[in-house]
Every structure is written in structure tokens, then in C-alpha cells.
Amino acid sequence: MKPAPFRYERPSSLQDALALLAEQGVETKALAGGQSLVPLMNLRLARPDVIVDLNQISELSGVERAGDQVRLGALIRHEMTMSDPTVRQLLPLLAHAAAHIGHRAIRTRGTLGGSLAHADPSAELAVASLALGAEVEVASTRGVRLVPIGELFDGPLSTTLAEDELIVAVRYRVDQGRRPFGFAELARRQGDFALTIAAVTVAVDEDGGCRAATVALGGVGGSPRLIGPAARALIGTRLEPTAIDLAVAAVEHTIRPVADLHGTLAYRMAMAALLTRQAIAMAGGAR
Amino acid sequence: MSDPAPTTWPLHCTVNGRPRTLVVSVRKLAVDVLREDFGLRGTHAGCEHGVCGACTVLLDDAPVRSCLLFAPQLEGCDVRTVEDLAGPGEVLHPLQESFSAHHGLQCGFCTPAMLLTALDLLRSNPTPTRDEVREALSANLCRCTGYQQIVDAVMDSSRGGEFDCT
Ligand SMILES: Cc1cc2nc3c(=O)[nH]c(=O)nc-3n(C[C@H](O)[C@H](O)[C@H](O)COP(=O)(O)OP(=O)(O)OC[C@H]3O[C@@H](n4cnc5c(N)ncnc54)[C@H](O)[C@@H]3O)c2cc1C
Numbered sequence: 038m039k040p041a042p043f044r045y046e047r048p049s050s051l052q053d054a055l056a057l058l059a060e061q062g063v064e065t066k067a068l069a070g071g072q073s074l075v076p077l078m079n080l081r082l083a084r085p086d087v088i089v090d091l092n093q094i095s096e097l098s099g100v101e102r103a104g105d106q107v108r109l110g111a112l113i114r115h116e117m118t119m120s121d122p123t124v125r126q127l128l129p130l131l132a133h134a135a136a137h138i139g140h141r142a143i144r145t146r147g148t149l150g151g152s153l154a155h156a157d158p159s160a161e162l163a164v165a166s167l168a169l170g171a172e173v174e175v176a177s178t179r180g181v182r183l184v185p186i187g188e189l190f191d192g193p194l195s196t197t198l199a200e201d202e203l204i205v206a207v208r209y210r211v212d213q214g215r216r217p218f219g220f221a222e223l224a225r226r227q228g229d230f231a232l233t234i235a236a237v238t239v240a241v242d243e244d245g246g247c248r249a250a251t252v253a254l255g256g257v258g259g260s261p262r263l264i265g266p267a268a269r270a271l272i273g274t275r276l277e278p279t280a281i282d283l284a285v286a287a288v289e290h291t292i293r294p295v296a297d298l299h300g301t302l303a304y305r306m307a308m309a310a311l312l313t314r315q316a317i318a319m320a321g322g323a324r
Numbered sequence: 325m326s327d328p329a330p331t332t333w334p335l336h337c338t339v340n341g342r343p344r345t346l347v348v349s350v351r352k353l354a355v356d357v358l359r360e361d362f363g364l365r366g367t368h369a370g371c372e373h374g375v376c377g378a379c380t381v382l383l384d385d386a387p388v389r390s391c392l393l394f395a396p397q398l399e400g401c402d403v404r405t406v407e408d409l410a411g412p413g414e415v416l417h418p419l420q421e422s423f424s425a426h427h428g429l430q431c432g433f434c435t436p437a438m439l440l441t442a443l444d445l446l447r448s449n450p451t452p453t454r455d456e457v458r459e460a461l462s463a464n465l466c467r468c469t470g471y472q473q474i475v476d477a478v479m480d481s482s483r484g485g486e487f488d489c490t
């Protein structure tokens with residue numbers, strides 16, 4: 038229950054961190070909040086040769102508004118995502134979702150970039166970021182690229198990031214961020230990882246018609262995912278009960294959750310349907 | 325030593341108000357540094373993967389799991405452990421008095437971290453509801469008391485309670 042030996046690096050600039058990650062022939066891991074990596078190391082399920090501690094890199098912190106986007110640094114802690122006035126105002130879904138993560142002692146350390154990179158199938162910030170159509174800013178010594186969040190996740194605890202790449206920031210569009218949203222999750226105990234999560238955004242015209250929508254689910258397969266058919270079932274409706282029924286049916290047709298000791302297939306399907314229904318109702322004004 | 329980045333770290337931090345320096349192995353967990361090197365055995369190690377909360381300490385005033393921090397991550401930080409509430413033989417902190425009065429502990433394994441978690445809550449929310457206390461304390465497991473007396477103790481330590489420690 039103690040980590041295997043490793044070399045500890047503590048760069049103070051992004052450039053130095055990227056150079057360390059580019060080192061060949063050794064397994065190098067970035068350390069952000071450590072709330073997922075360190076448990077794995079203590080259990081010796083992970084045994085990196087080199088740890089690159091990102092916590093001194095000021096370029097990775099901060100909340101910036103730039104035109105029609107908000108850019109959140111990868112190192113933003115969950116507690117800050119919950120409480121930062123800009124995040125609460127411009128990305129209320131993200132702030133709301135962050136409050137559901139673990140406990141305060143986890144949230145004071147855990148980070149946005151770490152949560153996305155860890156890619157747990159029921160990570161709140163991953164599901165919310167999908168519903169918000171986020172773009173992930175990824176850097177390596179080879180340059181910077183923007184990854185649409187839907188292309189980041191690649192099965193349980195896996196991403197499409199290369200070994201030498203870091204998430205630097207996550208960009209959200211303000212117009213989508215400020216939409217009415219719904220969020221619902223089921224966890225067995227306060228602070229546990231959720232079994233299932235649903236996050237929904239809707240854009241509603243003055244006459245009450247739904248012009249745009251997103252529906253994202255977590256805990257229904259290897260990766261958190263958008264359910265396009267469910268969102269399309271809502272567009273053009275007034276979010277009336279029959280429209281919600283159709284969206285829920287679309288969820289049931291799209292997902293195939295994996296049964297495990299936490300829930301059978303039937304139970305997980307039923308919970309995904311229920312939470313989707315609750316999240317749409319919340320987005321539609323039943324708040 | 326040919327290793328360019330050594331596997332030890334010259335640590336400087338402040339623990340319970342006292343400056344400390346120490347050369348530590350980089351893979352040593354903060355909880356073990358506190359217990360073994362600084363002799364502060366009030367901080368307990370339970371699960372060592374973030375779940376039980378027994379190792380919770382205040383790092384720059386924020387509660388953290390000391391089992392999920394490597395020793396060098398304490399560099400330059402202010403650490404507060406349960407020993408900061410009252411030293412041996414000193415008068416107990418009002419929160420500790422309240423735990424005692426309400427039978428908020430049996431074996432005591434969870435108690436140091438329960439105290440710090442409760443203190444952190446009362447600092448930001450001096451008059452919590454019972455539900456808020458339950459939610460905050462859900463971060464820490466107790467295998468003895470059944471929790472009710474711990475919640476009673478914290479409620480009684482909130483502003484206006486008999487053991488007001490806010
Ligand atoms: C008791 C407990 C309960 C929890 N409950 C929940 C919960 O309910 N919901 C939830 O979502 N999470 C939960 N977590 C996990 C928590 O949210 C973590 O903070 C998060 O999963 C990982 O973020 P981190 O900053 O701690 O990353 P770390 O643990 O430091 O790193 C995780 C992984 O991401 C990589 N990484 C980190 N930062 C970057 C980056 N910028 N670029 C590229 N790779 C990077 C690391 O190399 C590592 O592989 C819980 C954790 C614990 C211990």
C-alpha cells in the first residue's frame with residue numbers, strides 16, 4: 038500500500054513539463070490533484086518511473102473570458118469550479134456538476150484536467166463538459182491542438198491523448214454555457230462515484246420552443262457520451278411530456294450499459310431513463 | 325549518485341505553526357511523514373486510497389487526504405494536524421470537549437480527522453443544519469459510533485451551542 042519508487046520532477050513552467058513528458062524510454066505520468074493517480078500508485082496498479090508534478094505551473098490555473106468563450110485552466114480544483122463567480126455565472130452546469138464530486142477534501146485537490154484525463158465513465162465534469170460542447174486544449178513539445186470533447190474519451194479510463202500530451206485548458210462557449218440545464222445523478226452513498234449521471238442543456242425561444250439541446254450520460258458504457266438522438270427528439274418541441282417520452286425512448290434505444298456488481302443491465306437502463314427524464318424536466322424549468 | 329533527479333527531497337514546511345526541515349524520500353506519503361518523521365501520530369492511515377478520511381489534515385487551511393500527497397508536495401505549505409487543537413496535558417479544544425460530552429468517539433481511530441473535518445465546516449458555516457453536518461462528515465468513515473453522537477457533538481459546537489467553537 039505504498040507507491041513503488043519513482044523520480045520526482047517539479048517543473049515551474051509548461052515548457053519544462055512538456056520536455057519532461059517527451060523523455061523517451063521511461064513511463065512518465067503527470068500529477069495534478071493526485072486524487073485518482075495516487076490511489077492507483079498506492080495500490081501499485083500504476084508504477085510510473087517519473088512523476089511530473091504540475092502543481093507549480095501557474096500557466097495551468099485561472100479562469101479567463103475571451104470573447105464568446107471561457108477558458109478554464111487544467112489545474113482548476115473542483116472546489117474552485119464550484120465556487121468561482123465567473124464559472125457560476127457563465128457555466129452554471131459545470132459548477133453544479135462539480136459540487137457532486139466526492140467530498141470537500143477530494144475537491145480541494147482534484148482538478149478539471151485530471152478528471153478529463155482520468156476519463157472515468159461516470160466523472161461529473163466529463164459528462165457536463167460533453168453537454169456543454171467543450172473543446173480541450175492539448176499541448177506537447179510538438180505543438181498545441183484543440184480536441185472536441187467527444188473525441189477525447191476512448192473507453193474506460195482511456196483517452197486519445199498521446200503519452201507526451203498534456204491537457205492545458207478547457208474551452209467552453211458562453212452561449213451554450215448559459216443555457217438552461219438539467220443534471221441528475223444516482224450514487225449509492227454521499228460522495229461515491231455515481232452509477233449513472235445525466236446532464237442536459239436546452240436553448241428555448243421566447244415562444245417556448247426548443248431550438249437546440251444536448252443530452253449527455255455517464256455510467257452507461259465505457260466512456261461518458263452524448264446521446265444525439267435524444268437531443269434531436271427535443272428540438273422543435275416545447276419540452277412537453279410526450280417530447281420527453283420520445284427523448285427517453287431514444288436513450289433506451291441508444292445505450293447498452295454494462296452489467297456489473299453495482300447494477301444489472303435492466304437496472305442501469307431504468308436509471309438512465311429516469312435520470313434523463315429528471316434532467317430534461319429540470320432544464321425545462323421544473324427547477 | 326548518478327541519478328539526475330534524486331529520489332529524496334529537502335523538505336521545508338510548517339507543521340502546527342512550527343517550521344520543519346527534513347530530507348525525505350519523494351515517494352513517502354505525507355501521512356507517513358507526519359507520523360513517522362514528525363512524531364504526530366494523531367493523523368491516522370486507514371485505507372491509503374482516499375476513501376476513509378482518517379488521514380485528513382488541513383493543508384494551507386483546506387482539508388486534504390494526506391495519504392494522497394507525496395512528501396515533496398508539502399514543500400512551503402502550512403500543515404495543521406489534530407495536535408494543533410490541544411497539546412498533551414493542555415485544555416481540550418471546545419470541539420473536543422463536545423465530542424467527549426456527546427460520546428462522539430469510541431475507539432478514536434476516526435476522531436482526529438472527524439475533528440478537523442468538522443472544524444473546516446464550522447469555519448465556513450458556523451451555524452450548519454444537521455443535514456449539512458451529515459454531508460460534511462460523510463467524508464469520514466467511523467466504524468464504531470453510528471455517527472449520531474458525532475453529529476450531535478458538531479451541532480453543539482456550532483455558534484450558540486454549549487461548546488461554541490466558532
Ligand atoms: C474518495 C474519492 C472520491 C471521488 N469521487 C469522485 C466523484 O464522485 N466523481 C468524480 O468525477 N471523481 C471523483 N474522484 C476523483 C477525483 O475527481 C479526481 O480528482 C479526478 O478523477 C482526477 O483529477 P486529479 O486532478 O486528482 O488527477 P490526478 O490523480 O493527478 O491524475 C489522474 C490522471 O490524469 C493524468 N493527468 C492529470 N492532469 C493531467 C493533464 N493536465 N493533462 C494530461 N493528463 C493529466 C494523470 O497523469 C493521471 O493519469 C474521487 C476521488 C476519491 C479519492
Ligand code: FES
Nearest residue numbers: 370371372377391
Ligand atoms: S487513509 Fe487517507 S483516506 Fe483513508
Ligand code: FES
Nearest residue numbers: 430431466467468
Ligand atoms: S470511534 Fe472508532 S472509528 Fe470512529
